[in-house]
Amino acid sequence: MNQYSPAALRLPREVLSEIFTLSAPSFDLQALDSLYPSSWDLETSNLDPMYTPWTLGQICRYWRDVSISEQRLWTTVVTFIAESDIPDDHSEWLLKEWLKRSGNHALDIVFYAPSALWDTSRDQGIQAILRTLAQHSLRWKSARIAVDETLIGALSSVLKRLPILENVRLDLLRDPDDLLYNTRPPCNFFQFAPKLLHITFSGPLSIMRFPWSQLQSFSGPPACLTMHCVLGRCPKLKTYDVTGGYSMAPVEMTLRHLHLRNIFACWTPGLFEFLELPALEVLSLHSIDPRSFPVLTSFFQRSRCSLSRLDLSNLALEGVNPNATKEFIASFPTLGSLAISMFGVTSHNTEVLLSSLIIQETLTSSNIPLPKLETLSLVYERYEHEDIRDDQRAQYPDLGPMDLQRTITVLRSRLYLSPDHRRVAKPLDAVSISTNFPITQEEHSYLDDMHLDGMTITTKIIPPFTPDF
Secondary structure, eight states: OTTTOGGGGGSOHHHHHHHHHHHSOOOOHHHHTTSOGGGOOOOOOTTOTTSTTGGGGGSOHHHHHHHHHOGGGGSEEEEEOOTTOOOOHHHHHHHHHHHHHTTTOOEEEEEEOOOOTTOHHHHHHHHHHHHHHHTTGGGEEEEEEEEEGGGGGGGGGGTTOOTTOOEEEEEEEOOTTOTTTTTSOOBOTTSSOTTOOEEEEESOGGGBOOOGGGOSEEEEOOOHHHHHHHHHHOTTOOEEEEOSOOOOOOOOEEOTTOOOOEEEEEOOHHHHHTEEOTTOOEEEEESOOGGGHHHHHHHHHHHOOOOOEEEEEEEOOTTOOHHHHHHHHTTOTTOOEEEEEEESOOTTTTHHHHHTTOOOTTSOGGGOSSTTOOEEEEEEEOBOGGGSOGGGGGGOTTOOOOOSHHHHHHHHHHHSOOHHHHTTOOOOOEEEEEESSOOOHHHHHHHHHHHHTTOEEEEEEOOOBOOOO
């Protein structure tokens, strides 16, 4: 070190500390919440002395002193125990040393130990690591834990010792042959956490207890019992993320006290058929069938909510009813942002949906669709002919050409408003168009003209879409 870069040894401690902080591995903790634990990129682990910031202390004594004294380097505790790893005394020592170097700072905990069958020594090592983490629960600010359900008891000591915990992600992994799963006594470790507002949970609610009355966001499985437990117990809930698509039993739920503002869900008809949410502002639905538009229309008419953003992803276009579609679009007089992702598109089967967005000159001011709409995102995914065998073409009657002529008509009608329409409607401000087919030069010309007239337009070519056979 002295031979190649002696200047680094003379850097002031404050400068070196800042360099160390910037060079340390950074984890997008919020991004982890949208991924299954098996997709977590946890190559860096505090149990591996070959990764930063451990390696910073291996250069020289000066660097070691600076890295140890810079407690910010040690506040994100990432522990990954692979299926083939067996934690030992050295692993536990490394974790204790890491926690010691973090001082009294608040901690972000990330722990992932995928299940490995019939390995008692590994399970004992994992429990020892969890108990060590639990000893510092007074400093937990966030916790993302994925562990076998049979080992979660090692965290029992955190009970009533979570004063600053704000965010929990808990994935209970299990052996599918475990006949005792879902029959064990419930765990109340996280029930007494006064600042806990956000929970992501994977597992049956019957084995966990949470502080429902204070939660502002919850993400979890869409089982009927789960939905009723969450919506019925959380008066302060603002965001509900349903991470799957199962039907719900038809039990009427009028929750006018619920301040639910955001729902992210796969299409679950029963969730909306008997529900009223007057505070709802953002709705994101995946894999919706347009034949269910009447159910959603009825839901919005009952709720009388002021929806500001609607995202419909993976929208199928078979069986689109013109009248039901127009009535559905008319349900959003306050909508400011609309995003629609469609697959299997052709110029024919997108006609009904796109026509419902056009502002006709003959329309009266009171009948303008989506008068507050300012941003529009459209994703078109067309089946590729060459990817479908001749004997399978009959299964996909919507195969055909796709162009943007009707889309351009929609955009022009919402940009060049008549004076009467401008009194009640806003011109479309920003548009995003993504296609898996090329946009023609003529279509680009029309889009460029509207861009010059004040509409922000972005286009993107996405990879081809091939249906599963």
